[in-house]
Amino acid sequence: MDRKTYTAELAGLRELRTEITAAEKAVAAAQKELDKLTVQRARRVAGLAGYEGAKADAIAKASGLTLADVVRIAPLLDPTPAAVRAAKTDSQAAADAPAPAPVAAPGAEPASVVAPVTRPAAVLEQPVPAAPATEAPREDEDQAVAEQPAPVAARVESAVSVASVAAALRPVVEAGPRELPALHEGLAGARFEAVTTGLVSKRPNFVQQARSTVFLDAATRDLAVRDQVVRLDLGARTPGEILDAVLATAPGTERIYITAGAPWHDGAERYSTLKDAVAAWLNTPSERWTTAVGSGRDKLAGHFVHQRQPVGRYAPAASPEGPVTEIRSMGEWFDPDGADVVTCRDAFRLLWQALRRQWDDAVLMGSPSQTGRDLWSRTIPTTGKWAGGYPVLSEELRGLLHATGGQGRTELILPPRVPEQLPALVEYDRTFAYAKHLWKSPVGTPRRITARAFAAMTEQEQTKALMSCSHWNVRVTVPQGWNHVGLLPAPVTGDRAWVYPSEPGAPFTTWAGGAEVHLALSNHLMPWKVEILGGLLFEDGKPLDEWGKRLKAAWADLTNLSKLHADERQRQAAYLASRAVRSVLLFGLGGFAQRPRLVSGTTPVGEALPAGVEILGQANEVVTWQRQAGFSRDPYAHPEWAAYVWSGARAALLDMKYRQGKEVIASAGALHAKPGTVVYFGTDGIALTERQPWPYRGEPGDYLLKGHLTGPVEHPTSQEQYLKLRGQGRAELAQMGADQ
Template identity: 55%
Template sequence: MDAKTYTAQLAELRALRDDIKKTQATLSKLETDRARQITALAGYEKAKAERIAPAAGLTLADVVAIAPILAPDSLSAPAPEAPTTAVPSTEPADETTPVGTAHAQTQAGTVAPVMTRPAPSPVSEPEPNPRAISAAADTASPAAAPQTGSAAPARAGEQRALPGIPEGPDGDQWFTHTANLASTHPNFTQQARSMVFLDTDAGILVHRDQTFRLDLPTASAAEILNTVFHVLPGGVERIYITAGAPWHRQADQHPFLKDAVAAWLNAPTPGWRTDTGRGKDRMAGHFVHPRNPVGRYQRADGEQHVEIRSAGEWFETEGAEPAIIRDAFVLLWKALRHHWPDAVIMGSPSQTGRDLWTRTIPTKGQHADGYPILSEELRGLFHATAGQGRTELITPPRVPEQLPGLVEYDRTFAYAKHTWKAGVGTPRRVTATTFASWSQKEQTKALFGCGHWHVRVTVPDTWNHVGILPAPAPAPGDRAWHYPAAPGTTFTTWAGGPEIHTALSNPLGPWKIEILDGILFDDGKPLDDWSKKLKEAWASLNAQADLNGDPTQRQAAHLASRAVRAILLYGIGAFAQRPRTVTGTTPRTHERDVPPDAEIIGFDNTTITWQRPTGFTRDPNAHPEWAAHIWSSARAALLSQRHRDDNTHAGALHTPPGTVIAFRTDAIYLTQPQNWPYHGQPGDYLNKGHLTSPVPAPTTEDELLTLRDNGRTTLHTSKATL
């Protein structure tokens, strides 16, 4: 083979690669559609895997893996227990009932404490009771704790294994901070960036108090950049798209929305190139997101830097003119400046939230040196074991096939309710042996504190309501977490202190909790000042939205209040610091420059788009322990929360069994209305939708969302006619 033949065959190989990529994308979409159809068929009470499998061209096990509710007895038989493998359940599995147990092992010769709490009165706040927690002998088999990292994929019917902390000195070394890395008060003034607001459908551009009409027939990135800079030769640094979603205009030409977005971002932009960053600015390169992407460009001469972003990052923009959205940003800036004299609106809510938080870090007193960052090992453990919002759909036969109605209750500004406390200081490890050696008072205090616990959980034999604690989903492709509720089910998981407290002191009866390991922090208030200021700004803007006599200003104030909510919500999410994935582009003529560990996610005739994981960075504001505690508190409040002023409780566990249909992050869907108090305060349950006529029980998320939208429309219409 000569060099010419070699080069020609390389070109043929690249063409084959491109065809394979397209075919795989098409196949993946078809397989997703097939799985969705199988899940829908599984909702039929007489559905059988034996009939669905040949129709789908799958094996019986494959069908059961997609829809566990179809599992026949022969696929659910118990298997012998092994020290480090998951054990299939003897119960047929579905999306909400337990599908298996995984008995985490304690150190050889140790005792796993067992806690129980008597049920409190439904109308009184349970107080710590030193006598309510007892330790019982439960000798575990000797085995090393699983290491943190990617667990092996679970097979059908098995529980996905969660990582743990290594035994002995190896694990103890995790309980430290990353050297020379801490969150500190900034010593600089954040610089504001000029921005404009553009509706690419209507061709309306708003800059300060000026409005321009633009002709954007293709709305490509190049056309937007060149047209905006022609109208505003002085230039801007941020272009917010308020309507039009130009990155979706050729979505029908791509198998996935993300591919269409990547193609739009990476299309040729004569006179411009992808921004590679400047100074200490790490925000370089495009960010490929299916709905809210970020395009970062700079002029070919390097003199001008500009971002194209979606205003949808901040709030729902539908029905809002660009001028109103501009007014919303002005109102937002004024509300923030009332509390932070140096406040600057940055590109996204998460960036703004973290920047504002750093400006509340004390410069004197106990935390004047800042808040140290956990070891990378503990951050990785939180990432793997601390979920976010609860999303669960409860389907027949656990609920009736025909519902008497559907009521949606959504918690207002929910996360703001749970920011008053978070863990600070060097974390302490609490092994099963250590926990068992404590007095009941010490155990209770620890479980009421800021901690993250590795536990073995048993659902009471008499339980007849929804699940309380999250368990790892049984197989890849499922949601990351589910909530076992079948009586007698045992599973191993990680959970935060608020959820452990709810399991022990809920109004229906205590669950059995066995401590296997734990991470415990000192109680502190690192987010309290930040949260209070945001809540005050939110309340002020809400008042303006209610009282302003100008309809456009009312709408602008409402949008600004939603932006404050996004700042807190996404600011908390940013603390979690998930392992990062970098997206990049390489010209097809320089294909050999694609990083060897990168995955190619899109391409066209000129550009290859790729992404690769980069793990955890040395982020000085990474605090996954804070995000985990807030998320745990919010999930617990979906089940039970006290309204002190009204001397009552609200939440799913204060409803009759069988009336809860679904959870969606901050919302509960019920079959019956509840007399829960609502004062417009963070955490209060707001009735957002109500269908009073019988409806079929939803069996898919799409069906639930359709009922939700109908319920909101019905409730809004009924209020308008009063």
């Protein structure tokens, strides 16, 4: 090529560059217009769902969408057979029963996303039932997570769910052993000693933006905005009327916390389940408001349906891409327990102040789970081995931990192991329990320990391995002569998932954390027979230690204030704020244990089913199925941390040492009570038939006497009955204290 040709080519390249730039601008403009039209279409589809006779297939044809896309936007139009829908009633009734205590981020929002496929129709992605809920997306644009809330009302759970289909269509069988996964051999096993490439938990380089927040008592209609209280006219208490009333008084509000009155339960008697009632309320048609569908990098889109703590996200109907306003429940943070709206506002303010003393950039986000994980991310070290962040384990290893790392122990012990007539029902609750177990956690890539390698260790090396951050596959036999509660969890089918065998001679194979295995081998009553089949040994680290210390400091400040403040309202507010700190830790920890998603769907009889599905049942010529959908690439997924803390907490329910320096000064837990006196385990508490001499110092992990119901008491036959008795015992103990 000569110089003349070279010069001519350069000139031509410049012209081409100009044409490309113009084309790019045209594409960007077209994409912007397409996004705008798509949002309008979604809003219209959602609006059509409010018509009683609306049909998903007709709307799909008119809109040019697939049936699955229509269901994604308006789940109430889901064409799933009525028989499957109706079957939700029984299973949902059980789900609506009160729980003894939250165990793993129930306040967090699972990322249920409709899979946009053409066939089979009505495919919904949901987290594994009864698992710690995955945290909702972070409220910033710089740190988007892979799993996002579904647009419009896609997370309305009136659509068929894995749990409801399974409960309705599977035959009723007795719970039996459930086979747990094991470590693979050879090349396949290498993935169980690996991390996910390019996925690391890093310290954020931005500051969260606070959102304008108000507090509304929907019963009294009082609104606390800044330092004022205003009485509103809420009309029929629909979302649109609440938004109109609040924003007319407090323009620019981005978050409304309902402290009392639960408007989403209005008219609940007309629906088969509470969730259906909540879903209908969230999607009440409004001329002025529409469900926020989000656009571009905006992650705040769609509603989250929960029977008692829903989240509604709304945007102006005239501008769906405009500012989003959330309606949320105060119960995500703490039980207001009759507190007025001013006290709830003061509690939120005290919570922020307490956290701000520990983090100079602390911001209260929508939920405790979001807040907890954001605060943790700001404790990631900037120096040392983990300055670059903590790596996320491989999908295989995360899957193993999800399948084998149970949560808090919940067990009602029935006669004849305890008397049918209880002499009393005494409840002990571990104060701020999980905070005691954050000082050490597994980090890095684990080392696989085979049965042969463990057997070759010296006794001292074995003890060290068990006391380190570890997870073990074991074959267990309950010893002859054992007459106390079970020590290790055994997997079973059915709703319970885990039981705790205690019958002498009972054999089972399971996985458990090193703390539990060591306790079974070395407890002071009688050592159990435990054979190590294999395990994973992590490096001991402190990824949660700083986070835990700061939360404990905030909790201690608020707890002291709740006892010492001269003003009764401020004492109550401080107490509620201390409960909110507990929620931040509890649900923040649960947010690390993110579950693999399940995809469920329907296919007409006779058509080919997707690969790898499990058939759940058949009704009205439609086959219902489910399959695993794997994990998202979430940089904050650390199930190894949650599993280790849960294991330590379960062990402490059995045996916990009170120390003064290095000296053990007292012990507590079920194994230190008489055989036959333990009635109930409830995550971080125990109910017994008699009082115990366990000291209480007010420190995290200490056993606090929480309730005492004088007997004789008829033994509860269900968790619901136990919870009723527990409430009576707490009331009786409070009265005893008031009389003294």
